[in-house]
Structure formats: C-alpha cells, structure tokens
Amino acid sequence: MRFYEYEAKALFARHGAPLLRGRLAHTAAEAKTIAAEIGGAVVLKSQVLTGGRMKAGGVKFADTPEQAETAATAILELEINGQKPRGVLVEQRAGVAQEYFAAVTWDGRRKLPVLVFSDMGGIDIEEVAETHPEHVAQVHLSTLVPFSPFKAKEAVAAVGVTGDDLTRLTPIVASLVEVFLRYDLTLAEINPLGKTTDGRFLVLDGHVDLEAEARDKHAKLLTELGIGKEETRQARPPTRFEIRGAEVDASDHRGVAGNVVEFDGDLGLVIGAGGGSLTLFDAIRKHGGRPANYCEIGGNPSVKKACELTKLILSKPGVKKIAVMMNVVSNTRVDIVARGVIKGCVESGRDPADTIAIFRIPGAWEDDGFKILGKYRVEYCDRTVSMFEAARRAVAKMQAA
Amino acid sequence: MNAMFIDVQVDAAVAADTALAKKLTEVCPVNIFAQEKDGRLRVVEENLDECVLCELCIQAAPAGSVRVIKLYEQ
Numbered sequence: 143m144r145f146y147e148y149e150a151k152a153l154f155a156r157h158g159a160p161l162l163r164g165r166l167a168h169t170a171a172e173a174k175t176i177a178a179e180i181g182g183a184v185v186l187k188s189q190v191l192t193g194g195r196m197k198a199g200g201v202k203f204a205d206t207p208e209q210a211e212t213a214a215t216a217i218l219e220l221e222i223n224g225q226k227p228r229g230v231l232v233e234q235r236a237g238v239a240q241e242y243f244a245a246v247t248w249d250g251r252r253k254l255p256v257l258v259f260s261d262m263g264g265i266d267i268e269e270v271a272e273t274h275p276e277h278v279a280q281v282h283l284s285t286l287v288p289f290s291p292f293k294a295k296e297a298v299a300a301v302g303v304t305g306d307d308l309t310r311l312t313p314i315v316a317s318l319v320e321v322f323l324r325y326d327l328t329l330a331e332i333n334p335l336g337k338t339t340d341g342r343f344l345v346l347d348g349h350v351d352l353e354a355e356a357r358d359k360h361a362k363l364l365t366e367l368g369i370g371k372e373e374t375r376q377a378r379p380p381t382r383f384e385i386r387g388a389e390v391d392a393s394d395h396r397g398v399a400g401n402v403v404e405f406d407g408d409l410g411l412v413i414g415a416g417g418g419s420l421t422l423f424d425a426i427r428k429h430g431g432r433p434a435n436y437c438e439i440g441g442n443p444s445v446k447k448a449c450e451l452t453k454l455i456l457s458k459p460g461v462k463k464i465a466v467m468m469n470v471v472s473n474t475r476v477d478i479v480a481r482g483v484i485k486g487c488v489e490s491g492r493d494p495a496d497t498i499a500i501f502r503i504p505g506a507w508e509d510d511g512f513k514i515l516g517k518y519r520v521e522y523c524d525r526t527v528s529m530f531e532a533a534r535r536a537v538a539k540m541q542a543a
Numbered sequence: 544m545n546a547m548f549i550d551v552q553v554d555a556a557v558a559a560d561t562a563l564a565k566k567l568t569e570v571c572p573v574n575i576f577a578q579e580k581d582g583r584l585r586v587v588e589e590n591l592d593e594c595v596l597c598e599l600c601i602q603a604a605p606a607g608s609v610r611v612i613k614l615y616e617q
Contacts, residue, residue: 445548445592445593478595481548485546513615514548517615
C-alpha cells in the first residue's frame with residue numbers, strides 16, 4: 143500500500159528525518175498562502191501515486207507566491223498516468239550540492255531486509271547499480287537481532303562517505319531503517335537525500351509502501367496520517383469485479399477467497415495455496431493461456447465462499463472456462479472446494495463438466511473431493527500431475543474449445 | 544442439474560426432543576441444526592452443503608437416529 147510523498151515525509155519526520163518547510167495544498171489559493179508563509183523560492187509537486195511526475199509537468203518551481211498559485215493551478219488540473227493529484231506539496235526550495243539515495247526493502251532471495259545506499263541519488267538506482275556498482279552499497283539486516291545504527295554507518299561508509307558527512311548521514315539512514323522495521327513496510331526510500339549548498343542533509347523526496355496485510359496492525363498510524371479505510375492505494379482503482387471479489391471474501395470469516403484481480407483473458411482462475419496462485423498464474427501464461435483473473439484461495443474457505451467466487455468469475459464477460467488449481471493442501475479441504483466450485487457452476491447455469499477445464503487440488507479429503515468431481519464428470523488430477531502440467535492441460539482445453 | 548452434496552436425516556423422536564435438539568444445535572460447527580420456537584429441531588437446508596463430516600451430530604444423538612448422507616456416493 144503506497145503512501146503519497148507528503149504522507150511518507152510526515153512518517154519520516156516523526157522519526158527525526160530533516161525536512162524542508164512545507165505542506166500539502168488542495169487549492170491554488172492555499173498553495174499561494176503556503177508559499178507566502180515559507181517566503182522565497184518554492185517547489186510544487188503533484189501528489190500522485192505514480193512515477194514520472196517531473197517529465198509530465200507535475201513538478202514546478204516558483205519564486206513568488208503568485209507564481210506558486212499559477213503553478214499549482216496547472217498541477218492540480220494535470221492528470222499523470224491516469225491519476226488526478228490528491229493535492230500539491232509546496233516546499234521550500236533548497237540549493238542542492240549533492241544527492242544521495244537511501245532505501246530499505248526486502249531481498250526476496252535472502253529473505254531479509256536490505257539497506258541500499260548510494261552517493262549517486264536522484265536517478266534510477268537500478269541504472270546506477272548497473273553502470274557504477276561501486277557507488278551502491280547493500281547491507282542486509284536482521285529481523286531477529288535488534289537493529290544497530292552501525293549497520294547504517296557501514297552502508298554509508300561503503301561508498302566512500304567519510305568525516306562529518308558520514309556522521310550526519312548515519313542517523314538519517316538509521317531512522318529510515320527503524321521506520322521500515324517498525325511499520326512493516328515493503329519499501330522505505332529517500333531519493334534524493336540531498337546535501338544542500340550550506341551543508342545540511344535533507345529528505346527531498348520519499349517513498350513508502352506498507353505491507354497490505356499490516357493495515358489493521360497500523361490502523362492508528364494510518365488514521366493519524368489521514369489515510370481512510372476505504373483507500374486501497376493500488377496501482378489503479380479497483381474494478382467492480384474486484385470490489386465484488388473483496389465483498390465475497392469479507393462475507394464469511396471461513397478461509398480466504400480474495401485478492402481478486404481482474405485481467406482481460408478468457409480463462410477464469412480459482413487458484414491458491416502456499417504460493418500456488420502466483421506459480422499457477424505464471425504457468426497459465428507460460429503455456430499461452432489468457433487469465434481472466436488472479437485470486438488466492440486457502441485457509442479452507444466455506445462451500446458458500448468458493449461458490450460465490452466461482453459465480454463471480456463466471457459472470458465476467460468472455461470467461462469460457464475456469465481452472466481450479468492449488469498446491470497440495472492440508473488445511474483447505476479438497477471436497478469443500480469441489481462442492482463450492484461445482485455449486486458455483488450449476489448456480490451460474492453451466493455444466494461443471496464443460497466449465498471446469500481442470501481441477502487439480504490434491505491433499506486433505508481428496509478421496510471425497512474426487513468422488514464429487516467424478517459424479518459431475520469434471521476432469522481432475524492428483525499430486526502426480528504437477529501444477530505446471532495441470533496449467534498446460536487447462537490451456538490446451540481452452541484452445542480446443 | 545442440481546448441486547446438493549449432503550443430506551442429513553433425523554428421526555422424528557429426536558427432532559421432537561428439545562434437549563437433544565438443543566445439543567445438536569450446539570455441536571454442529573456449520574449451523575445445520577436450529578430450534579423452532581417450540582424447541583423442536585429444524586434442519587437448515589441452505590447450510591447442508593457446508594457439512595464438514597465431523598460426525599459430532601451422530602455422536603450427540605442415540606445411535607442411528609441421525610444420519611449424514613453423502614449424496615455423491617449414491
């Protein structure tokens with residue numbers, strides 16, 4: 143769940159990060175007032191949850207409050223990558239001598255947080271890592287052993303920063319790590335972290351992504367930052383199909399039938415279990431299939447929940463068949479899911495045998511599950527058929543239809 | 544085509560026994576049983592397919608008086 147820049151900065155400020163004077167304006171008149179309060183040159187930045195603001199004209203500079211008002215008018219009307227701005231952040235403009243990059247994110251391969259620091263900030267860090275690897279430091283962090291600011295110092299020093307700069311950068315970078323760990327973030331980034339011409343270090347731009355599953359845990363923080371419960375903060379607004387998917391999941395406490403994402407294909411997917419959703423979705427695409435949706439089922443959803451999810455997927459225009467596939471299940475019961483998806487087909491006026499391209503859920507209660515599937519003449523397979531092969535069979539059936 | 548997977552049959556004597564009806568209502572984890580206003584047992588048809596085959600109802604009632612039938616085996 144992504145934060146707007148002004149929210150990310152508010153979070154950083156709580157932990158002592160040095161910021162420029164400024165605040166969010168919702169109107170051009172408000173921007174003018176803020177610019178007058180700041181006095182002198184200001185920068186105005188569109189508050190959108192997408193990149194490319196500068197190129198799109200979403201960042202402007204002004205020397206007077208009147209110029210700030212004009213700039214704010216233009217920014218507030220400007221749509222960037224399909225997003226209207228939440229507002230415009232008006233900040234004091236600082237003369238910057240050098241830009242740094244600091245971020246904490248997850249290293250999926252090491253399964254640890256990683257602190258990345260560079261003395262070449264303000265530009266794409268992947269590009270820096272590619273062209274100037276000696277300017278990028280990576281330090282892995284523990285989620286078990288308490289964090290020590292020395293780790294931040296290690297990362298900063300690794301790119302050759304010494305003396306006063308090292309001493310002053312270290313607490314800023316350390317506070318970024320603390321924010322990341324404390325709030326269950328998936329990304330905490332300051333880019334650029336600027337050194338001004340008068341020798342101060344300042345957070346010039348910030349990015350924060352909160353793990354969506356941690357929303358409830360940090361409800362107080364979100365409320366304090368003004369982030370409403372209804373705000374999903376996804377890459378795009380949820381579709382009606384996705385909203386209905388969330389309603390299906392919320393309708394019953396038993397199990398999960400959620401994270402429904404709409405795609406434009408013709409093969410509906412009822413997938414899940416231990417990373418199975420992502421694996422199976424990719425497998426379908428690898429075999430040339432066109433998924434109509436992504437979803438995650440697990441935790442032993444009720445028959446009603448599996449049924450309603452199936453009905454929702456089958457209600458999507460263009461969906462010809464569904465593939466019901468999971469990794470080997472132990473908690474989720476095969477027979478319960480089988481009942482649900484068959485019921486969903488029948489209640490949608492479809493014959494399960496024609497509609498379910500493949501049912502590949504091995505595991506708990508599979509004997510009963512397979513009896514149910516057999517009765518309704520649904521093609522199924524057990525764990526001797528890999529998920530990859532099951533996906534291939536589903537795609538082949540679609541192509542033959 | 545219908546999609547019914549489970550049926551539950553209860554002897555009339557058990558259904559009329561309010562103490563047993565209460566017990567059955569309490570033990571079922573998926574609310575297949577309910578009590579009428581007069582305490583008699585009622586089988587909640589719309590919940591039948593949620594049956595998890597735990598057999599708690601079978602254990603709670605006299606032997607053979609409650610029967611859980613897997614329709615897909617017939």
